[in-house]
Amino acid sequence: MSKLAKALILVNLVAWGSVGYQLSHAAEKQKVCIDKKDAKTGKMVQECKMMKKHEKLEGTKVPEKK
Numbered sequence: 017m018s019k020l021a022k023a024l025i026l027v028n029l030v031a032w033g034s035v036g037y038q039l040s041h042a043a044e045k046q047k048v049c050i051d052k053k054d055a056k057t058g059k060m061v062q063e064c065k066m067m068k069k070h071e072k073l074e075g076t077k078v079p080e081k082k
Contacts, residue, residue, distance in 0.1 A: 044069045 049064040 045066045046069045047064055048067050049062050051060050052063050053059070054061045
């Protein structure tokens with residue numbers, strides 16, 4: 017096998033590994049509902065959306081400006 021073929025195989029494996037990692041760590045979706053008052057009828061209506069839920073990461077605090 018030539019060096020070029022080996023390099024192409026290596027690049028392909030790294031690229032697909034990155035895609036697999038991103039898919040496995042994708043944000044979960046959560047249904048969020050808000051009660052709103054309908055303008056025409058005056059009744060309460062529930063408006064629901066699917067929103068991404070991201071994991072909060074622990075880290076150091078940002079220093080405050082002086």
